[in-house]
Amino acid sequence: MTIRDVAAAAGVDISTVSKVLSGANISVRDATRARIEAAAASLNYRPNASARSLRMSRTGAFGMLVPDFTNPVYAEIVRGAVREAESRGRVILLAELDPSHSPAIYLRLVQERRIDGLLVATARSQSPILSLLETDEVPHVFINRRGTASSLSVVNDDEEGAAVGARALIEAGHRRLGIINGPPDIDTAQRRLAGFERAREQAGLPPAVVVSGAYSAGGGHSAARELLARPGERPTAVLVSNLTMALGALAAFAECGVAVPGDMSVVGFDDGELAAVAQPPLTCVAMPHDQMGAMAVELLESVLAGEPAASAVVPTPPTLVFRSSVAPPRI
């Protein structure tokens, strides 16, 4: 099933087959074209990717680096990217790369020329690959994190998302707000905090209680306990910066006898099936993570095509999914 077989079956030279099937502008009699196409179809021919890559210096593959497969947020980003890549005839080479991990896998992908470009969804700013990216000069796009000045990125409108969440609490009548945020060195956490504070200030509310923890259930759990332990008047409503954190926070509130939404209203970031079965069902700000992945593929593609490209924010607005974890404060 090589191009040679197709050429033999159609009675033409392999170069003709190549030009016809790749859509090059070559003048060929309709009859010849039809013979070639019929032969290719009947033999179930597809060009060998290795041969093609070698000749064209273009593999048709993107690499994707993700810090944690089991995090549903990244799962959605990966899904969006894989789907978009597929529709463009590309494939995705996936690797998990947490900060503690050696970048060996990354080096393999890039230096062996297995990929045309890299989608980088690792959030930490001190990740060792950041410097490698600069020196290797691989076309790349950051996802869910703004890159350095010279590099491109696609992010969600986290500021607006946090503002949407905060406004939901404010409109329910809360005046003492809190936020359980992600790690302060992570870009998304910074933007969410900024959006939250913007909404709070616009509403003329007093400073909020800010605590932070890891983007995980355990992180949300301990951050929530820290928030409850803070001296001073306790907030009546919190925004939690991530779904799994929010589930952890709900557990902490339950343990400490803080009723939700009676004593504490909660809005979580990132919607999902789990939010609906939380106890109580969790009001969430739904972020279009899959679109972020898809847009990153799109952006990387136009970089490779040499088209003008700029960092982007996913245009789909964050939406509030209202469930029963938010209620007016007790009087």
Added chain:
Amino acid sequence: MTIRDVAAAAGVDISTVSKVLSGANISVRDATRARIEAAAASLNYRPNASARSLRMSRTGAFGMLVPDFTNPVYAEIVRGAVREAESRGRVILLAELDPSHSPAIYLRLVQERRIDGLLVATARSQSPILSLLETDEVPHVFINRRGTASSLSVVNDDEEGAAVGARALIEAGHRRLGIINGPPDIDTAQRRLAGFERAREQAGLPPAVVVSGAYSAGGGHSAARELLARPGERPTAVLVSNLTMALGALAAFAECGVAVPGDMSVVGFDDGELAAVAQPPLTCVAMPHDQMGAMAVELLESVLAGEPAASAVVPTPPTLVFRSSVAPPRI
């Protein structure tokens, strides 16, 4: 940074470089070998994967088909597979392939010769790729599902896992058991049911209430409501065949005023951070999903090496992670 550059830097022929770096048994003076290795290291040379693949008809990549990235079970399987692949110098090409999805992506991977073998973690038995796998004759290994007679697979000991869960309930004193199982046409659900029933019969207990639903929070939620609605005496304890289902079931029990563990003890399948922050914290049977992925890579590798290979069950025994969702039945 091609082999030609290394050869020039070391003052030898490219074939010598190739033989030295690939470890072929060639006799080379130590000094020459050292020159070549130094040149390769200083130029940061790595063989071009496309050229290598073309010549050797071996890409160094495995394809992996997964039905749902966002399912944490698959995320763990993928993690195990990716890590093992990485340690063997391979890369993983990932595609999401639910049954409704066209197998176009699969065809691309196989027919373009992008991969040496395929890891198939799609569970449904009527999936369209099953027949394609036979005709394309691509080396493959099924994960978490037994294959046809002719094909290899790696599965967890789901029977034993279910038995472990059932015995935990039986030892707590329960005699009327129920099971909220996955879809009956899925292999894992069948095996879990079998293990559950085995344990129940060995304990001499009466028939259990069996309901099933999709492997999702929503599926667990509706299956739990169905279980509560069943006529006859209600079970005092249930095994739930999947973590997200278990979270859905807990929500259903809470809605219906069924106290856990007071009115109903619950054991879930698959441990995870979310189980710890469920309300109440969920007793779980932990299954070594990542090992399943790793073993599948190992198995596929030995198939390719022409070594004798047989389907395997992950040897790590399932373990019970005890939390507060199990208690003795009320008298």
Added chain:
DNA sequence: GCGGATCAGTCAATCGATTGACAAGCTCCG
């Protein structure tokens, strides 16, 4: 009917690495 343009397709170099066949130089032994 002739020169130039266009059509329809072929030729051959090339991408980068691998590998079996082969060759030059050296050693060793009778």
Added chain:
DNA sequence: CGGAGCTTGTCAATCGATTGACTGATCCGC
């Protein structure tokens, strides 16, 4: 000293596809 045998490499074909240069054949206008 001459040949066998080993050491230390080199030569060149090959994997499958792409693509610029090129060549016959045909057509068109005058």
